[in-house]
Amino acid sequence: MVAGLARRFGDLDVAEEATAEAFLAAAERWPREGVPANPAGWLATTATRKAIDRLRRESQRDAKHQAARIIYDDTPPEPTGPVEDDRLRLLFTCCHPALALEARVALTLRLVGGLTVPEIARAFLVRETTMARRITRAKAKIKAAHIPYRVPSADDIRERLAGVLAVVYLVFNEGYLASEGDHPVRVELTDEAIRLGRLLRTLLPDDGEVAGLLALMLLTDARRPARVSRTGELVTLDEQDRGAWDRSLIAEASALIRERIEVVAAGGDPPGRYQLQAAINAVHTDAPSARDTDWSTIVALYGRMVLLDPSPIVRLNRAVAVAEVDGPGVALAEIDRLAEVLDGYHAFHAARADLLRRLGRSGESRAAYDRAIGLAGNPAERAYLTRRRDQLAG
Known part of the structure; x- marks a missing residue:
């Protein structure tokens, strides 16, 4: 509306x-x-x-x-152009090049995703006051610059695509594991993100990153039925009942990934970050059990991702995979190098706690779990982390 x-x-x-x-x-x-x-x-x-x-x-x-x-007014309305959906149109409108990328993402999360300022701040790992100012400034700039709310041209759509894909993925992530509130999963957000992803796919059928993002969301959402236990606790990938995964979503995603593999093999553009993330998730999905996961391939894919996006979170995820190939000691050394930039991120402390547990350093592990529990906003994650902490020896 x-x-x-x-x-x-x-x-x-x-x-x-x-x-x-x-x-x-x-x-x-x-x-x-x-x-x-x-x-x-x-x-x-x-x-x-x-x-x-x-x-x-x-x-x-x-x-x-x-x-x-x-x-x-009897004046005929402007033609709607290539974007026929109001919410998708608003996404592109708010992703105007006059706005900084972070402002575009934050503003559209607020307007299209319906997220609150605290939820968006958590997604960006910034303070609530910082995010509130960012959204206010973005609105003011749109008004002051007289940025029109009209349908972007085909060229503009491609220019604004990176910001739109970032928005859709953040909306999906907030729905898949809500940052706060009583409900660990917000299905209305995951469904909306996938709906927008399918619309983008219809609009830009040859874009590899559009296909990659849609495949990534489908593979992730396919695991949703096994993601939270009956008692409301997060179930990690290695403990999930793979028989509960949605095979129709997996099949849809797999078809997209096969299509992109064929395009790249035929000399098309190399895969971007969303295609690489989809490939990583496909490796997990293809494994009949957690024991059978091809971690070496996952580490290699994360290595390619780091070249495209050397952000601390990508490096954290790579280190978690490295633990399965080279052991927890090597992984912990990599993770500890991220301590300064990720100290306010609960997943950093959760990963560190698990590696310390595996190394037999229970006291340090307990402290890391306490820090992760204090930072986690999702009730299912807090329940899982609390159980893991309470299982520590000593």
């Missing part, structure tokens, strides 16, 4: 405020009057009227006054 109003009225603040007022009106009226036959239509109509009312109140500004009369 926010996306549709932003496209129509060209103002993010108006779109967000009108949407919030429409839901508030529904909360007040529906319990008394009953839910209308078409709830979505009622909300959309109410939000549109709220937006028009606000713009009319500001009618001394000619541009706003013109926008307020849009509902009565």
